[in-house]
Amino acid sequence: MAVTPVGARLRHVVLADLPASPWRNGGGETREIVCVPAGADMAEFDWRLSVATIARTGPFSAFPGVDRVITLLEGEGVVLRSTDGLIEHALTAPLVPYAFSGDVAMDCELVGACMDFNVMVRRSTTRADVTVQRVAARTAPARAGAFYAAHGTWTVTGTEGESATLAAGTGAYWLDAEAGWRLHPHSTGAALLSVRFESV
Template identity: 55%
Template sequence: MSLPLFQRFALAEIAPTRWKNGGGNTREIAVWPAGAGMDDFVWRLSVADIGQDGPFSAFPGIDRQIVLLEGAGVTLRADDASFSHRLEHIGEPFAFSGDTSLQATLIDGVTRDFNVMTRRGHCRARVEVFRQGFAPGAGGHAVCLLAVSGAWQAQDAGPLLQAGEGALYGAAEPASTPSFEPVGDAALCLCVTLETEPGQ
Protein backbone atom coordinates (compact mmCIF):
# COMPACT_ATOMS: atom_id res chain seq x y z
CA MET A 1 0.00 0.00 0.00
CA SER A 2 1.31 3.43 -0.90
CA LEU A 3 0.16 7.02 -0.81
CA PRO A 4 -1.20 8.74 -3.93
CA LEU A 5 1.49 10.86 -5.56
CA PHE A 6 -0.52 14.04 -4.97
CA GLN A 7 -3.47 15.09 -2.84
CA ARG A 8 -4.59 18.68 -2.37
CA PHE A 9 -6.54 19.87 0.68
CA ALA A 10 -8.06 23.01 2.16
CA LEU A 11 -8.53 23.34 5.91
CA ALA A 12 -11.89 25.07 5.40
CA GLU A 13 -13.18 21.95 3.61
CA ILE A 14 -12.19 19.48 6.35
CA ALA A 15 -15.00 18.84 8.83
CA PRO A 16 -13.92 19.50 12.43
CA THR A 17 -14.30 16.90 15.17
CA ARG A 18 -15.30 18.39 18.52
CA TRP A 19 -13.21 17.36 21.52
CA LYS A 20 -14.96 15.35 24.22
CA ASN A 21 -14.23 18.06 26.80
CA GLY A 22 -15.68 20.73 24.51
CA GLY A 23 -12.51 22.81 24.64
CA GLY A 24 -11.70 22.74 20.95
CA ASN A 25 -11.83 20.76 17.72
CA THR A 26 -9.52 18.93 15.36
CA ARG A 27 -9.36 18.71 11.58
CA GLU A 28 -7.51 15.58 10.48
CA ILE A 29 -5.45 16.26 7.35
CA ALA A 30 -4.07 12.76 6.86
CA VAL A 31 -3.26 9.58 8.76
CA TRP A 32 -1.20 6.50 7.90
CA PRO A 33 -2.22 3.78 7.37
CA ALA A 34 -5.37 5.22 5.84
CA GLY A 35 -8.28 4.88 8.24
CA ALA A 36 -6.07 4.13 11.26
CA GLY A 37 -7.31 5.10 14.70
CA MET A 38 -5.47 6.70 17.58
CA ASP A 39 -4.15 3.34 18.78
CA ASP A 40 -2.62 2.08 15.54
CA PHE A 41 -1.52 5.00 13.34
CA VAL A 42 2.09 5.32 12.16
CA TRP A 43 1.77 9.07 11.57
CA ARG A 44 -1.01 11.62 11.82
CA LEU A 45 -1.28 15.24 10.68
CA SER A 46 -3.99 17.56 11.93
CA VAL A 47 -4.94 21.13 12.79
CA ALA A 48 -6.56 21.97 16.13
CA ASP A 49 -8.51 25.01 17.28
CA ILE A 50 -8.07 25.47 21.04
CA GLY A 51 -10.92 27.46 22.54
CA GLN A 52 -10.27 27.19 26.26
CA ASP A 53 -7.74 26.06 28.84
CA GLY A 54 -7.63 22.34 29.46
CA PRO A 55 -5.70 19.07 29.34
CA PHE A 56 -3.88 17.40 26.46
CA SER A 57 -4.12 13.62 26.76
CA ALA A 58 -1.00 11.46 26.97
CA PHE A 59 -0.14 9.30 23.95
CA PRO A 60 2.50 6.81 25.13
CA GLY A 61 5.01 5.87 22.44
CA ILE A 62 4.15 8.90 20.30
CA ASP A 63 6.49 11.77 19.41
CA ARG A 64 4.71 15.07 18.86
CA GLN A 65 5.43 18.40 17.20
CA ILE A 66 3.17 21.45 17.34
CA VAL A 67 3.28 24.71 15.37
CA LEU A 68 1.25 27.84 16.11
CA LEU A 69 -0.72 28.95 13.04
CA GLU A 70 -3.03 31.66 14.39
CA GLY A 71 -3.61 33.50 17.66
CA ALA A 72 -1.48 34.67 20.57
CA GLY A 73 -0.46 31.16 21.52
CA VAL A 74 -0.68 28.69 24.37
CA THR A 75 1.47 27.61 27.30
CA LEU A 76 2.03 23.85 27.52
CA ARG A 77 2.98 22.40 30.91
CA ALA A 78 3.79 18.71 31.31
CA ASP A 79 2.05 17.07 34.25
CA ASP A 80 5.32 15.36 35.19
CA ALA A 81 7.06 18.79 35.28
CA SER A 82 9.46 17.76 32.50
CA PHE A 83 8.82 21.01 30.61
CA SER A 84 6.84 24.22 30.39
CA HIS A 85 6.77 25.96 27.00
CA ARG A 86 5.12 29.12 25.67
CA LEU A 87 4.09 28.47 22.09
CA GLU A 88 3.76 32.08 20.97
CA HIS A 89 5.65 32.52 17.68
CA ILE A 90 3.72 31.66 14.52
CA GLY A 91 5.55 29.08 12.44
CA GLU A 92 7.99 27.95 15.15
CA PRO A 93 7.83 24.15 15.76
CA PHE A 94 8.01 22.68 19.25
CA ALA A 95 8.77 18.97 19.72
CA PHE A 96 7.82 16.98 22.81
CA SER A 97 7.06 13.44 23.94
CA GLY A 98 3.48 12.25 24.03
CA ASP A 99 4.30 10.00 26.97
CA THR A 100 3.03 12.53 29.51
CA SER A 101 -0.23 14.45 29.69
CA LEU A 102 -0.17 18.26 29.50
CA GLN A 103 -2.09 21.27 30.67
CA ALA A 104 -2.72 23.89 27.99
CA THR A 105 -3.31 27.52 29.01
CA LEU A 106 -4.28 30.05 26.36
CA ILE A 107 -2.17 33.21 26.35
CA ASP A 108 -4.84 35.53 24.92
CA GLY A 109 -7.81 33.89 23.23
CA VAL A 110 -8.39 31.12 20.71
CA THR A 111 -5.44 29.59 18.85
CA ARG A 112 -5.03 27.35 15.82
CA ASP A 113 -2.17 24.86 15.82
CA PHE A 114 -0.67 22.35 13.38
CA ASN A 115 0.05 18.95 14.93
CA VAL A 116 2.36 16.13 13.86
CA MET A 117 2.21 12.77 15.65
CA THR A 118 4.55 9.88 14.83
CA ARG A 119 4.86 6.46 16.42
CA ARG A 120 8.29 6.10 17.96
CA GLY A 121 10.43 3.44 16.28
CA HIS A 122 8.13 3.39 13.23
CA CYS A 123 8.31 6.92 11.83
CA ARG A 124 10.21 10.20 12.17
CA ALA A 125 9.05 13.66 11.13
CA ARG A 126 11.05 16.72 10.13
CA VAL A 127 9.11 19.98 10.38
CA GLU A 128 10.54 22.97 8.51
CA VAL A 129 9.29 26.52 8.03
CA PHE A 130 10.01 28.46 4.85
CA ARG A 131 9.64 32.14 3.99
CA GLN A 132 11.63 31.92 0.74
CA GLY A 133 11.54 29.49 -2.16
CA PHE A 134 12.34 25.89 -1.25
CA ALA A 135 12.52 22.35 -2.58
CA PRO A 136 11.21 19.66 -0.20
CA GLY A 137 13.58 16.82 0.56
CA ALA A 138 13.12 13.68 -1.51
CA GLY A 139 13.01 10.03 -0.58
CA GLY A 140 10.65 10.15 2.41
CA HIS A 141 7.41 8.25 2.76
CA ALA A 142 5.38 11.45 2.45
CA VAL A 143 5.75 15.22 2.30
CA CYS A 144 3.01 17.56 3.52
CA LEU A 145 2.94 21.28 2.72
CA LEU A 146 0.66 23.84 4.35
CA ALA A 147 0.54 27.49 3.27
CA VAL A 148 0.24 29.40 6.55
CA SER A 149 0.24 32.87 4.98
CA GLY A 150 0.61 34.32 1.51
CA ALA A 151 0.48 32.10 -1.56
CA TRP A 152 2.92 29.50 -2.87
CA GLN A 153 3.38 28.52 -6.51
CA ALA A 154 4.77 25.15 -7.53
CA GLN A 155 7.33 24.98 -10.32
CA ASP A 156 6.27 24.39 -13.95
CA ALA A 157 2.76 25.80 -13.47
CA GLY A 158 1.99 23.32 -10.70
CA PRO A 159 -0.55 23.95 -7.95
CA LEU A 160 -0.95 27.39 -6.38
CA LEU A 161 -1.49 27.08 -2.63
CA GLN A 162 -3.31 29.91 -0.89
CA ALA A 163 -3.22 30.42 2.88
CA GLY A 164 -5.02 27.53 4.56
CA GLU A 165 -4.42 25.19 1.63
CA GLY A 166 -1.89 22.42 1.36
CA ALA A 167 -0.69 19.38 -0.52
CA LEU A 168 0.30 15.86 0.45
CA TYR A 169 2.83 14.09 -1.74
CA GLY A 170 3.68 10.42 -1.71
CA ALA A 171 7.43 10.81 -2.14
CA ALA A 172 8.16 7.61 -3.99
CA GLU A 173 10.30 9.43 -6.53
CA PRO A 174 12.55 12.46 -5.96
CA ALA A 175 10.90 14.31 -8.83
CA SER A 176 7.38 13.82 -7.45
CA THR A 177 7.61 16.82 -5.08
CA PRO A 178 8.17 20.12 -6.90
CA SER A 179 9.90 23.20 -5.58
CA PHE A 180 7.73 26.12 -4.44
CA GLU A 181 8.14 29.89 -4.60
CA PRO A 182 6.27 32.52 -2.54
CA VAL A 183 3.85 34.84 -4.32
CA GLY A 184 3.81 38.27 -2.69
CA ASP A 185 5.13 39.35 0.69
CA ALA A 186 4.89 37.82 4.17
CA ALA A 187 4.50 34.28 2.85
CA LEU A 188 5.11 31.36 5.20
CA CYS A 189 4.86 27.65 4.42
CA LEU A 190 5.22 24.55 6.59
CA CYS A 191 6.90 21.47 5.16
CA VAL A 192 6.69 18.12 6.97
CA THR A 193 8.82 15.24 5.71
CA LEU A 194 7.80 11.84 7.08
CA GLU A 195 10.27 8.97 7.11
CA THR A 196 8.90 5.52 7.95
CA GLU A 197 10.78 2.38 8.84
CA PRO A 198 10.72 -0.46 6.28
CA GLY A 199 7.42 -2.30 6.24
CA GLN A 200 5.35 0.57 7.62
Protein backbone atom coordinates in the same frame (compact mmCIF):
# COMPACT_ATOMS: atom_id res chain seq x y z
CA MET B 1 -14.27 18.54 -2.29
CA ALA B 2 -11.93 18.74 0.70
CA VAL B 3 -9.21 16.61 -0.97
CA THR B 4 -8.56 16.54 -4.72
CA PRO B 5 -5.76 14.86 -6.73
CA VAL B 6 -3.11 16.93 -8.51
CA GLY B 7 -1.27 14.66 -10.93
CA ALA B 8 -0.35 11.14 -9.89
CA ARG B 9 1.18 11.89 -6.50
CA LEU B 10 -0.07 15.11 -4.92
CA ARG B 11 -3.38 15.57 -3.09
CA HIS B 12 -4.69 19.12 -2.57
CA VAL B 13 -6.49 19.91 0.71
CA VAL B 14 -8.76 22.84 1.63
CA LEU B 15 -8.82 23.15 5.41
CA ALA B 16 -12.22 24.86 5.58
CA ASP B 17 -13.80 21.93 3.71
CA LEU B 18 -12.54 19.27 6.15
CA PRO B 19 -14.98 18.07 8.82
CA ALA B 20 -14.36 19.42 12.32
CA SER B 21 -14.36 16.99 15.25
CA PRO B 22 -15.16 18.67 18.60
CA TRP B 23 -13.01 17.64 21.56
CA ARG B 24 -14.77 15.65 24.24
CA ASN B 25 -13.75 18.21 26.89
CA GLY B 26 -15.26 21.03 24.83
CA GLY B 27 -11.95 22.88 24.65
CA GLY B 28 -11.56 22.93 20.89
CA GLU B 29 -11.92 21.01 17.65
CA THR B 30 -9.67 19.20 15.19
CA ARG B 31 -9.69 18.93 11.41
CA GLU B 32 -7.71 15.89 10.26
CA ILE B 33 -5.74 16.48 7.05
CA VAL B 34 -4.43 12.94 6.56
CA CYS B 35 -3.81 9.81 8.62
CA VAL B 36 -1.60 6.85 7.64
CA PRO B 37 -2.76 4.12 7.42
CA ALA B 38 -6.07 5.58 6.27
CA GLY B 39 -8.80 5.05 8.83
CA ALA B 40 -6.41 4.09 11.65
CA ASP B 41 -7.50 5.07 15.13
CA MET B 42 -5.32 6.97 17.60
CA ALA B 43 -3.69 3.76 18.83
CA GLU B 44 -2.74 2.44 15.39
CA PHE B 45 -1.64 5.31 13.10
CA ASP B 46 1.95 5.64 11.82
CA TRP B 47 1.60 9.38 11.25
CA ARG B 48 -1.13 11.97 11.32
CA LEU B 49 -1.53 15.63 10.33
CA SER B 50 -4.25 17.91 11.64
CA VAL B 51 -5.15 21.49 12.46
CA ALA B 52 -6.77 22.26 15.80
CA THR B 53 -8.51 25.31 17.19
CA ILE B 54 -8.15 25.74 20.95
CA ALA B 55 -10.67 27.86 22.83
CA ARG B 56 -10.32 26.75 26.45
CA THR B 57 -7.71 25.66 29.00
CA GLY B 58 -7.63 21.88 29.38
CA PRO B 59 -5.53 18.72 29.21
CA PHE B 60 -3.58 17.29 26.28
CA SER B 61 -3.90 13.51 26.36
CA ALA B 62 -0.77 11.37 26.56
CA PHE B 63 0.08 9.28 23.48
CA PRO B 64 2.72 6.73 24.55
CA GLY B 65 5.18 5.90 21.77
CA VAL B 66 4.25 9.00 19.75
CA ASP B 67 6.42 12.03 18.96
CA ARG B 68 4.63 15.32 18.36
CA VAL B 69 5.37 18.66 16.70
CA ILE B 70 2.96 21.55 17.25
CA THR B 71 3.15 24.92 15.47
CA LEU B 72 1.08 28.00 16.28
CA LEU B 73 -0.62 29.21 13.09
CA GLU B 74 -2.62 32.14 14.44
CA GLY B 75 -3.93 33.57 17.69
CA GLU B 76 -2.32 34.18 21.06
CA GLY B 77 -1.34 30.58 21.81
CA VAL B 78 -1.03 28.36 24.86
CA VAL B 79 1.38 27.39 27.61
CA LEU B 80 2.11 23.65 27.77
CA ARG B 81 3.09 22.10 31.09
CA SER B 82 3.77 18.41 31.62
CA THR B 83 1.94 16.86 34.53
CA ASP B 84 5.28 15.65 35.93
CA GLY B 85 6.49 19.26 36.15
CA LEU B 86 9.53 18.74 33.90
CA ILE B 87 8.30 20.64 30.83
CA GLU B 88 6.92 24.15 30.48
CA HIS B 89 6.75 25.78 27.06
CA ALA B 90 5.00 28.95 25.91
CA LEU B 91 3.65 28.29 22.42
CA THR B 92 3.02 31.96 21.71
CA ALA B 93 5.37 32.75 18.80
CA PRO B 94 3.70 31.97 15.47
CA LEU B 95 5.30 29.54 13.02
CA VAL B 96 7.94 28.16 15.40
CA PRO B 97 7.58 24.34 15.49
CA TYR B 98 7.84 22.79 18.96
CA ALA B 99 8.69 19.08 19.24
CA PHE B 100 7.86 17.03 22.33
CA SER B 101 7.18 13.47 23.39
CA GLY B 102 3.61 12.28 23.59
CA ASP B 103 4.59 9.91 26.38
CA VAL B 104 3.78 12.50 29.05
CA ALA B 105 0.36 14.10 29.52
CA MET B 106 0.32 17.89 29.22
CA ASP B 107 -1.83 20.61 30.70
CA CYS B 108 -2.66 23.29 28.15
CA GLU B 109 -3.23 26.80 29.55
CA LEU B 110 -4.92 29.07 27.04
CA VAL B 111 -3.30 32.48 26.53
CA GLY B 112 -5.84 33.35 23.85
CA ALA B 113 -7.90 31.50 21.25
CA CYS B 114 -5.60 30.01 18.64
CA MET B 115 -5.13 27.62 15.73
CA ASP B 116 -2.31 25.05 15.67
CA PHE B 117 -0.78 22.72 13.08
CA ASN B 118 -0.13 19.28 14.56
CA VAL B 119 2.17 16.47 13.44
CA MET B 120 2.11 13.12 15.23
CA VAL B 121 4.33 10.13 14.38
CA ARG B 122 4.65 6.63 15.79
CA ARG B 123 8.23 6.65 17.10
CA SER B 124 8.82 2.99 16.21
CA THR B 125 7.94 3.47 12.53
CA THR B 126 8.30 7.09 11.45
CA ARG B 127 10.35 10.25 11.89
CA ALA B 128 9.08 13.73 10.93
CA ASP B 129 11.00 16.85 9.93
CA VAL B 130 8.94 20.05 10.16
CA THR B 131 10.26 23.34 8.78
CA VAL B 132 8.83 26.75 7.91
CA GLN B 133 9.70 28.07 4.44
CA ARG B 134 9.63 31.80 3.73
CA VAL B 135 11.61 31.97 0.48
CA ALA B 136 11.90 29.84 -2.65
CA ALA B 137 13.44 26.46 -1.90
CA ARG B 138 13.87 22.90 -3.10
CA THR B 139 13.06 20.05 -0.71
CA ALA B 140 15.11 16.91 -0.24
CA PRO B 141 13.32 13.81 -1.55
CA ALA B 142 11.08 11.87 0.82
CA ARG B 143 8.59 9.03 0.36
CA ALA B 144 5.81 10.98 2.07
CA GLY B 145 5.20 14.52 3.22
CA ALA B 146 2.97 17.55 3.20
CA PHE B 147 2.77 21.32 2.81
CA TYR B 148 0.45 23.84 4.44
CA ALA B 149 0.26 27.49 3.36
CA ALA B 150 0.03 29.57 6.52
CA HIS B 151 0.41 32.95 4.78
CA GLY B 152 0.34 34.03 1.17
CA THR B 153 0.19 31.84 -1.93
CA TRP B 154 2.75 29.22 -2.98
CA THR B 155 3.40 27.13 -6.06
CA VAL B 156 4.61 23.59 -5.40
CA THR B 157 6.14 21.82 -8.41
CA GLY B 158 7.24 18.19 -8.54
CA THR B 159 10.05 16.57 -10.48
CA GLU B 160 7.49 14.88 -12.73
CA GLY B 161 5.90 18.19 -13.68
CA GLU B 162 2.85 18.19 -11.43
CA SER B 163 2.12 21.58 -9.90
CA ALA B 164 -0.27 22.90 -7.26
CA THR B 165 -1.06 26.44 -6.18
CA LEU B 166 -1.60 26.66 -2.43
CA ALA B 167 -3.47 29.67 -1.10
CA ALA B 168 -3.43 30.43 2.62
CA GLY B 169 -5.48 27.83 4.47
CA THR B 170 -4.84 25.09 1.93
CA GLY B 171 -2.23 22.37 1.68
CA ALA B 172 -1.12 19.26 -0.14
CA TYR B 173 0.38 15.88 0.70
CA TRP B 174 1.87 12.86 -1.05
CA LEU B 175 2.18 9.20 -0.04
CA ASP B 176 4.38 6.23 -0.96
CA ALA B 177 6.32 7.93 -3.75
CA GLU B 178 9.87 9.27 -3.47
CA ALA B 179 9.53 12.93 -4.39
CA GLY B 180 11.29 16.26 -4.10
CA TRP B 181 9.58 19.59 -4.71
CA ARG B 182 10.32 23.16 -5.75
CA LEU B 183 8.60 25.73 -3.54
CA HIS B 184 7.92 29.24 -4.81
CA PRO B 185 6.21 32.04 -2.84
CA HIS B 186 4.13 34.55 -4.78
CA SER B 187 4.85 37.46 -2.42
CA THR B 188 6.96 38.63 0.48
CA GLY B 189 5.57 37.62 3.85
CA ALA B 190 4.44 34.22 2.59
CA ALA B 191 5.04 31.25 4.91
CA LEU B 192 4.70 27.54 4.18
CA LEU B 193 4.92 24.62 6.60
CA SER B 194 6.86 21.73 5.06
CA VAL B 195 6.76 18.22 6.54
CA ARG B 196 8.89 15.26 5.46
CA PHE B 197 8.29 11.74 6.77
CA GLU B 198 10.93 9.00 6.83
CA SER B 199 10.60 5.38 7.92
CA VAL B 200 12.83 4.22 10.79
